[in-house]
Amino acid sequence: MYKKSRARYFFLMPGVVWILAFTFFPLIFSLYLSFTNANMRNFTQATWNLVGFQNYASIGSDLRVGETVVTSLYLTVGSTLLTLTLGTFLAWLFNHDLPGLRIFRSILTMPLFAAPIALGFMGLILFNETSGSINSIIRGLGGTGVRWMTDSWSARTAVLLLDTWQWSPFVFVIILAAMQSIPEELYEAARLDTGSGWAVFRSITFPLIAPALGTVALLRLVETFKILDIPFSMLGGGPGSATQTYSYYVYITGLRNFNMGYASALAYILVIIAIIISTVYFWRVRARFE
Amino acid sequence: MATLKKEAVMQPVRAVQIGRSPLARILLWVAVLMAVIWVLYPFVWAVITSFKTQREALEPTIVPFLQFQPSAENWSAELGLGARETTLALGNSIAISIGATVLATVLGTLTGYALARFxxxxxxxxxxxxxxxxxxxxxxATLIPFFLVLQRLQMIDTVPGLILVNTTFTLPFAILIMRDFFADFPDEIEEAALVDGANPLQIFLRVALPLATPAITAAAIICFAFAWNEYLFASVIAPKDAKPYTFLVASTSTVRGVHFGYLATRMLIAITLPVVLSLFVQRYIVRGLSLGAVKG
Incomplete structure (x- = not known):
């Protein structure tokens, strides 16, 4: 009776209407724009005409797209792998009976809430080639300073390392939660069979955290493909355009050069990827929402 | 009942026991210490840099007083009386974040309750x-349509324009946190109120809402932090009068050249509030950020 009460729409609707108005309407508008030549060349009001699939056709011949995809893929794959490895290691580390676990966990989650745009500046300070502390450490250990700001792949790596620093804690908290839900009896049984910690990890812990790892990997993939703030504030997309990610390129095309129709088409490729990944994701986890 | 529930969640976490050998213990502690240093190092470095003058910032020195003479010059330049631009931007950030937080939390509580109870x-x-x-x-993908629509509504460079944007981005977190809270919370009291003849709105306002205060606070904090950190839309929608602090920070290097100490100061001001607030919502971080996939 209560569960089906007519009042249920009163509670649900405000949020749903908001999402329809401010997420789904813009999304459909943007799909429409992707078939137009929308631009704001007069810098005051945008104008557009339908041009069919012309924008999508020009993506293939856009030489800039290739490099931005390479940068984005490097960051996406690199950051997903690094954060998963480091995060899992940290989770394993803190899953021992250490005193003060909660304090450590709080400290470790701090990077997650730092504004990425500010982190770019942190990168600028840390990775500075002459006075930055990272090159100082490398030199102190006998190496030669890395050209973080002037070499394309080093600059991409600096962005990758900053992103890894920020998001490893995310993997850490989720995998730690997964590890802590493993019943103690399983460990006790395993310890009777083997004395090796690695064997216990491989045969008990890993298989049981594997689903959570899959979930986190999907979230990381989606999140890193959006990266824009860190390269933006750290290097302005440079050196040259080495740290311009795909999202960054969409942003510049649409809102610096005001080529909005073409930018919408570029963005829609990302939307389709996002829809595919989110379908897989929620198909996996939606049973929890019943 | 509320306290019972809380204790069940807050009980000390069960964990794998460390081997008896002292060597294993030492190795573990070394690893833990390294992890903490790894996380804190950039923060500490930024704090040190923020107390250096430009000339000192070019030297990789660490220890104040011994290696360099700390100076509060950057901090007073940024937060002192003459810093009108900063005051304005921080004011905008606070107005935008609070506006978005209130809207997202109200909508999120209603929708979250709906999805848990009906x-x-x-x-x-x-x-x-x-x-x-x-x-x-x-x-x-939604930046361009938002820009065009807000332009038509003459809401470009206004605080309400950015409140609208940030409410939209943070609403899913608020809905998720509130839905999970109500779904885990026994509905017997509400059932009893129903038997007593209360209508659903009365039950929500007088029974459910007061019990949900901790979850509402957590949802509000998470929404606030995300709204505070938003940069992308602000850079397009509010480039001048309604400029939030993140956007001011982003324009630093172009205004004064790369001045490390000053940069570090601005960076620290930008990140402190959300990072400190996050320490109060530890229980909700896992669920919120995994979009409900993992219970923390």
Missing amino acids: RYGIGNRNIVSWVLSQRFLPPV
Whole structure:
């Protein structure tokens, strides 16, 4: 009776209407724009005409797209792998009976809430080639300073390392939660069979955290493909355009050069990827929402 | 009942026991210490740099007083009386974040309650998935339509324009946190109130809402932090009068050249509030950030 009460729409609707108005309407508008030549060349009001699939056709011949995809893929794959490895290691580390676990966990989650745009500046300070502390450490250990700001792949790596620093804690908290839900009896049984910690990890812990790892990997993939703030504030997309990610390129095309129709088409490729990944994701986890 | 529930969640976490050998213990502690240093190092470095003058910032020195003479010059330049630009931007950030937090929390509490307590024909899990799937969308995809619509509504460079944007981005977190809270919370009291003849709105306002205060606070804090950190839309929608602090920070290097100490100061001001607030919502971080997939 209560569960089906007519009042249920009163509670649900405000949020749903908001999402329809401010997420789904813009999304459909943007799909429409992707078939137009929308631009704001007069810098005051945008104008557009339908041009069919012309924008999508020009993506293939856009030489800039290739490099931005390479940068984005490097960051996406690199950051997903690094954060998963480091995060899992940290989770394993803190899953021992250490005193003060909660304090450590709080400290470790701090990077997650730092504004990425500010982190770019942190990168600028840390990775500075002459006075930055990272090159100082490398030199102190006998190496030669890395050209973080002037070499394309080093600059991409600096962005990758900053992103890894920020998001490893995310993997850490989720995998730690997964590890802590493993019943103690399983460990006790395993310890009777083997004395090796690695064997216990491989045969008990890993298989049981594997689903959570899959979930986190999907979230990381989606999140890193959006990266824009860190390269933006750290290097302005440079050196040259080495740290311009795909999202960054969409942003510049649409809102610096005001080529909005073409930018919408570029963005829609990302939307389709996002829809595919989110379908897989929620198909996996939606049973929890019943 | 509320306290019982809380204790069940807060009980000390069970963990794998460390081997008896002292060597294993030492190795473990070394690893823990390294992890903490790794996380804190950039923060500490930024704090040190913020107390250096430009000339000192070019030297990789660490220890104040011994290696360099700390100076509060950067901090007073940024937060002192003459810093009108900073005051304005921080004021905008606070207005935008609070506005978005209030809206998202109110809408999120209503919708979260709805999804936990009632049944819908479409299937509740489908609605929740649909709500959360927004977090997968690349923001650049909705940036252009938002810009064009706000331009038509003459809401470019206004605080309400950015409140609207940030409410939209943070709403899924608020809905998720509130839905999870009500779904885990026994509904016997509400059932009893129903038997006593209260209508659903009265039950929500007088019974459910007061019990949900901790979850509402957590949802509000998480929404506030995300709204505070937003940069992309601000850079397009509010470049001048309604400029929030993140956007001011982003324009630093172009204004004064790369001045490390000053940069570090601004960076620290930008990140402190959300980072400190996050320490109060530890229990909700896992669920919120995994979009409900993992219970923390």
